[in-house]
Amino acid sequence: MNNLVYTSEEDNIKVFEIEGDFVYCEDFKKDLFELVVGSEDIYPGIDMWMKKKVIPEIFHRRRKGFIAYFNNAPAGAAILKKDKSTKLCSLRVKDNFRNKGVAHTLLRIISNEIRKYAKLIYFTISEDVWDEIGDFLIRYDLKIRDIYPVKYRKGVKEFIGFTNIKNFIECINREEIIRKLNKTSERKQIVMSVKPEYAFKIIKGEKKIEVRRCFSYKWLNSIVWIYATSPLKSIVGKGIIRNIIEMSPSMAWNEFKKYIGINKEKFYNYVKDKRKIFLVFIDDIENLTPYIPWKNFEAFIDATAPPQSYFALNIK
Missing domain, CATH: 3.40.630.30 (Gcn5-related N-acetyltransferase (GNAT))
Known part of the structure; x- marks a missing residue:
């Protein structure tokens, strides 16, 4: 024991x-x-x-x-x-x-x-x-x-x-x-919304890449707070954005499918007709337990609602 x-x-x-x-x-x-x-x-x-x-x-x-x-x-x-x-x-x-x-x-x-x-x-x-x-x-x-x-x-x-x-x-x-x-106030930070099933895959290291239809290279090496959407509605982890790659959906799937953490059908349903998408590589994951309910988290940041996709985190 x-x-x-x-x-x-x-x-x-x-x-x-x-x-x-x-x-x-x-x-x-x-x-x-x-x-x-x-x-x-x-x-x-x-x-x-x-x-x-x-x-x-x-x-x-x-x-x-x-x-x-x-x-x-x-x-x-x-x-x-x-x-x-x-x-x-x-x-x-x-x-x-x-x-x-x-x-x-x-x-x-x-x-x-x-x-x-x-x-x-x-x-x-x-x-x-x-x-x-x-x-x-x-x-x-x-x-x-x-x-x-x-x-x-x-x-x-x-x-x-x-x-x-x-x-x-x-x-x-x-x-x-x-x-x-x-602890993190001196670095750029974002909050990223992820469905609970995929948020937990990120936490477990089973999903190393988050796919986004729109993103920016300025967030390279930033801290990312993982917000698990409904029904959890909580911050469940945080990590570091170690790499950002922009490429076509077909090339992204062929090269990185085992790290994307979703099946092919869901991947293409998400990217739809986008010619280019962003692959966000998340590393140094910290599992936050107990999870932080959004209502508690938002009291300390300049935001009144969780992001639809992601947003910059500014501490009050």
């Missing part, structure tokens, strides 16, 4: 899920323990809490841990108490790995996990920690709702916060869009 649940070469982040027997794997146990117990100055006795409660309950699958590695170094960890009202027991990123997407990635993995069974996610947090990271948590609708009756340190207030899963997931998706758009 492989407990790797996320990997990104672009971000240099890997996330491992810790549950059941994996909690007693020495490397994982050591890294999880050190990452969480690093909060000892904030929560006295957290080492005993880990030993007596967390580790046994992870083994018995009542809790679940996640460890994030940045460039293969332990960078952050999260612990959940699994229930319909799921508690985010711990979320910590080492100081030298902050602002690298580690905390966001952990929250994204958590959202994928708890959407299966939870209706609410809640947490407790001390006043001084809230002052430090509260602005970050608010971006995910993880807001303080009340004073928590338990104090872990004398004279320091403890708060309780929560949000429903729907709001949490919507915030995760919004932050994911912002992060992806910010």
Whole structure:
């Protein structure tokens, strides 16, 4: 069994899920323990809490841990108490790995996990920690709702916060869009509409060429966002336009049919009487999961509707 649940070469982040027997794997146990117990100055006795409660309950699958590695170094960890009202027991990123997407990635993995069974996610947090990271948590609708009756340190207030899963997931998706758009903001970009069956062929690498009746060479080496049309109506992936060739339909079919990803009848029905068509070669595909609904995506770009064929993407 492989407990790797996320990997990104672009971000240099890997996330491992810790549950059941994996909690007693020495490397994982050591890294999880050190990452969480690093909060000892904030929560006295957290080492005993880990030993007596967390580790046994992870083994018995009542809790679940996640460890994030940045460039293969332990960078952050999260612990959940699994229930319909799921508690985010711990979320910590080492100081030298902050602002690298580690905390966001952990929250994204958590959202994928708890959407299966939870209706609410809640947490407790001390006043001084809230002052430090509260602005970050608010971006995910993880807001303080009340004073928590338990104090872990004398004279320091403890708060309780929560949000429903729907709001949490919507915030995760919004932050994911912002992060992806910010990474690509310096390059030319387009959004291209593709029927779902062909969009997924592109994602899987089974369709390397998108045929267009009209296109422009100016989009060479641009980023292309793949919009899967109805009924999905979502951004499902992105890639790079590595080549653009203009040629006759018959020559295109004879030379590149195995990369076009549709049958001959559909190909000629699409190109019809065009003397020349454009072959758009898409490479470096990234599968975006969860998919980004168009209504979420368009909130950050200068557009009010998805393209009929394609259009230039301009970030607001």
